[in-house]
Amino acid sequence: MNLTPISVTFDIGDGRIVTIETGKLARQADGAVTVRLGNCILLATVVAAKTPKPGQSFFPLTVDYQEKFASAGRIPGSFFKREGKLSDYEVLNSRLIDRALRPLFPDDYFCEVQVLVTLISSDPEVMPDALACLAASAALAVSDVPIQEIISEVRVARIDGQLVINPNRTPLEKADMDFIIGATEKNIMMVEGESKECSEEDIIKAIEVAHEAIRVQVKAQEELRAKAGVGGKREFEKPYANEELKAKIAAFAQERILAVAKSASAKHDRSDAFDKISEELVEHLGELPEEDAPLVGKYFHSLEKEVIRNMILDQSVRLDGRSLDQVRPLNMETDILPSPHGSALFTRGETQSLTTVTLGTPDDELLIESAATSKYTKFILHYNFPPFSTGEVKPMRGPGRREVGHGNLAMRSLKQMMPGSEYAYTVRVVSDILESNGSSSMATVCAGSLALMDAGVPLPKHVSGVAMGLISRASDGKWAVLTDILGDEDHLGDMDFKVTGTRDGICGIQMDIKVDGLSMDVMRKALEQARNGRLHIIDAMYTAMPAARPEPKPHAPRMEKLIIDREFIGAVIGPGGKVIQEIQRETGTNINIEEVGETGEVSIFSAQKEGLMKALEWIKGIVAVPEIGETYESTVKSVMPYGAFVEFLPGKQGLLHISEVSWKRLETMEGVLTEGEKVKVKLVGTDPKTGKFKLSRRVLMPKPEGYVERPEGDRGDRGDRGDRGDRGDRGDRGDRGGRPPFRGDRNDRGGDRGGDRGDRRGPRDSGDRGDRGGDRGQRFTPPAEPETPQEPMFDEE
Template sequence: MFDMKKVEIEWGGKTLTLETGRVARQADGAVIATYGETVVLCAVTAARTVKEGQDFFPLTVHYQEKFSAAGRIPGGFFKRERGATEKETLTSRLIDRPIRPLFPEGFYNEINVIAQVLSYDGESEPDIVAMIAASAALTISGVPFMGPIGAARVGYKDGEYQLNPSMEQVKEGDLDLVVAGTQDAVMMVESEAKELSEEVMLGAVMFAHRESQKVIDAIIRLAEQSAKEPWELAPVADKSEAMAKLKSLIGDDLAAAYKLTVKQDRQNAINEARTKARDALADLKESDPAQYLGTLKLVKKLEADVVRGAILKDGRRIDGRDTKTVRPIEAIVGFLPRTHGSALFTRGETQAICTTTLGTKDSEQMIDGLDGLSYSHFMLHYNFPPYSVGEVGRFGAPGRREVGHGKLAWRALHPVLPTKDEFPYTIRVLSDITESNGSSSMATVCGGSLSMMDAGVPLKRPVSGIAMGLILEGKDFAVISDILGDEDHLGDMDFKVAGTSEGITSLQMDIKIAGITEEIMKIALAQANEGRAHILGEMAKALDHTREELSAHAPRIETLQIDKSKIREVIGTGGKVIREIVAETGAKVDIDDEGLIKISSSDLSQIEAAKNWILGIVEEPEVGKVYTGKVVNLVDFGAFVNFMGGKDGLVHVSEIKNERVEKVSDALSEGQEVKVKVLEIDQRGKVRLSMRVVDQETGEELPDTRPPREPREGGDRGPRGDRGDRGRGPRRDGGGRGGDRDRGPRRDGERGDRGGDRDRGPRREGGRDEGPEPEFAPAFLQRDD
């Protein structure tokens, strides 16, 4: 029934299987990729016609994780998969970036690439599997795709590269790098690293590219069995005559415009040149609209020729810089008065306001994914309003681009953060781009680093970032540092590197051509190192170390470790105790299953009050130590005082003052705060307290000035165990209770006398014998003396 085709390879210690022909047969291309027990279905469909007047390539990639893949039911009210999560958005971009450049120029048919995770084994990450499935589905679909591509994840630990490590291995290692590429070149790189050198990073990229060749070979074998007939493309029209005409019209105008160093002036001049071209071609618009539109499209190519030619031939860039110079930088910290930390970072015509906000555990981000619920204590959010480029546009929820740029900055800063034990705060960095002409994501890295240091976050080291570009014509190429927006649009590569003085923390690369070589990447990394060092030096002029004190507006957090057996006492029945602590002190209190307590408040006195309360619950009072307590109850013979938060003790009326107190209520009142000293803790845990030996103002101990008690009439009783001279003697083994005291027989049984040679006689194999009890005597009448 099914004409199923399948290919299997052993790859990275697991079996990778690609199959087609059984599922989603009405799609142009559909492949199920299985790696371990992770299964991803990718289906590709393409429109056969192009909408009239369309002049762009409408490629849309959707990646979706089905909760059933991990045996889970989605959270929330609707209990179904809804809008794309951050991870789904990022993975969609991960698939899009390497395949988009591999469609031919002028191909404008709409294409949908939909990848769905159907099974997840908790080890093999589905993003790599989805990229492979998408590449295979496009290759067999018949659409003009100049692939296939392969993809691989690389880890690094103990000097060794790891192919497709599990997420647990990635956390334990120093690198999480994803690479996609064709047989000949690398197309895309995405990574997070723990301050690794350029040599290690380049080695990881090339290791991934080599290993991905096995995947490309498997896709080619599948295509040989199942690929559909390739589409016939319309022949590309000869545009040399139209290009020559356009160049004669506005070539000089564009060349002059791209010599203007101010972006706004340059844009105005370019727009004037475009208007001049439209006016000159007005007659063509009437006679041949298609040729008119086709000629206007060449304006962009003419602009690219002007910019790229100046860089390759003269080494001169749009704003007059050479290929290595970084634009002027200005950094200001403490820019906003009420934020916990802030920075204004400006590099040329790119600017970001970055703020850092510190919060408690309650502010952590909850993430519901295939791995279950998890919590993130570091968030970075990036906003790109239309005014930042002087345009009118949509202003609302962040799009895919904003999510991707924010995650890149997150990866760059995450490796230098302190651990939660070292700094128990939730951290949110917000980057608002206020000007953009160049890499705003790298401005976010620099501004975010400064704002966190301004907030008192103890980063290992400051982080800077730089965007590199590439102009490639045949064998001639030029790598350029700190690219402008136009150089990004008209160039061949966007290569972003972030890191500290010790090494790289993040590397991202996107290519608009069919890939770059190892030689070009090596030059780009070395040039980026120089640029990052320069930027770090400029940042240090504003702030070169983390502030020692947190902002006055930031919450303080103090941690306290208690024994796990005491957790129940701190929480109380139904949370009664912990709620009372929060309500009374005003501080937030969080406690985990290991007994780690975090107390937070912007008021240090509230933290101290909550801490003392908790310590009072979990600690035992010490004899001789002075505590602060509160009178909770008055009785005739004294007052009960609550101290250490959860302990009560008795201040006897004789211990309230040195002088006689006739009535307790005359000296104390309920709710009154007092200083008490622990005098005694008996075997039952009852605590005896004293106020009279403590200075109620300072809490210092006072000498006991009360004269010792006179001995009672009749002499001293002596220790209770020996009862003095009462003459009781030993109670057992022959001792009576005193002198010749003799009670005689009792209840028809010989109990012996209680004095002298008391002999109780045998009872239950040696015990006393009191004689028979009534057969049906009630329990309260039955004796057991």
């Protein structure tokens, strides 16, 4: 058994080496390779059926990209703990490979082909998507499956002003341009990516740099194929053809098709007219041999395509009567739905998008998970394409790969104008296509921009999009670029080139080529024509919605953000989340706290402004630092004989001593204050030892006439007497000397001292003496005689 691998290597810059290897893994596949960069290893396999299925009339290519969680040393989080259906990220990567490979197969090759690319080892810094198409193409290169050319893909990003090929994940986060380019040695085949308002020339330069890197990778694949000793490509059974029948169909239907194509009729009218010609053709041909019957429809549609393409190239006439660079009629409305937080209806010809925007909290963020990374996003866009939009009957089975791809392009385009991380809302945009006759993804971008501004999302600029098409003729080299293509023009054309952006630059591109490739001259023409169409649409969008609403609609969640010191985060959350849960429950809000450096960002959400402000003040109180001399609205928490404990800030309480309740001397607190009562108090000081707060109510009240201040030094301000603690056994009086004569007999002290005081010689816990109150000196009655000590102001126990 020979498991010796065959490999080639090449450098992609900065000393990073890519290795392509074959001959060791998956040897029963028609072609199998591994591609390695760092610790990232991809296994690509290709298997093709030897013959097409009976009646097969199209090329059945299946491409699947999948990441194994084991490649990153992880176990899937699903219930069954195994990989399931492809994630959106895997679907998007599968589409990148499919769109690049599909044009490489012969037009008459109908055998089923399956390409599988699997991530078997991941590297947190290496992006596997740019290597996946290289792996798939290399697997085809070392197989005998018939492809016409070798292809590859690279990522090109502009980081700090420099174009970098296949950058690592961390520096890629700083890029203002991020594109994946697919190309053969000679021609560009696929472009996909996003940018922050880059110019058309920036895009051209990036594509040229990427193409140079791709040529190196194509050469490496050819070297690997030669080392592996792969012979020629397999022969395949070509479908049955009847040139005589084809000529008869052309003679009967060509002029009829041209007449309908030049009538500038609506989509369904045009389709019905073509169907009528097809029915007449069948009657004209009469009974045909069994093997010829399936060819009639095939040849008729081929003729239809040829006639329309020649009409566009030779007469510059399009199916709906427009010129080559003309955009269809536009109609836009915003705020058309009462309950969504934002809404817009965008209609361009026979394509229509109803788009809504919902504002949510950080708890609504979307988890995007792959084998190597997991991250959350606050901006979500979903694109729906129901069958009624094209007048068809189809089962509703959830979004397909096309819906995922179109939604991703719209999301990446609008994301360039979305506010940054300081914007606390999670935003979900949903585009429902109600009519479709081409460019529905671009209608989603336009409707999404309008709906976001209608929702009060602070987009600085509108983003629009337009789909460009290409018609080319190999016989004479003639070509034409079409602006805002119809569905039929997309079907019969050679290119679908979508460009999105603002007035100042490009935000997103998605290009698919159906022929051998695209020259740079055609690319420049398409970009320039797309710019003109984009600006025309943006002008109409600014007329419909000049700027974003200054704030969300009344029924949308309100949001306030508060920056607090990091040390207060625990106080706001409380033990086990008790405090924050109470705030949310009592105010009907949703609160999110995120630690950012030395601060905490508190985001408060509520549908009701009253609850929002209540929660905001609550949290401000928790983090507030009490200031001496400030007045606070407090709540009585408990009433004692000597005063009341009040909460003057959330979580902060102090004693309002009986002597500070009123200028009038109070003998009891009964009936003066009650639990739950709101009273204004002033913070007059804090105990330097215990830090307890000294509060006064009376200083906020007018002083009564005739009030006499107690002379200074007569008892005076006793302040905070501290915690006297356990005074212990005070021993026999004999040990302490005689009692001063003026103190009198202890049994004749007079007055009620507040109940049975027990044996004074035993252990005595006098409690916390720190809350004895403030100034005890003012009295309306003269002091008692020395031999009859005065009754204390309050029960000391």
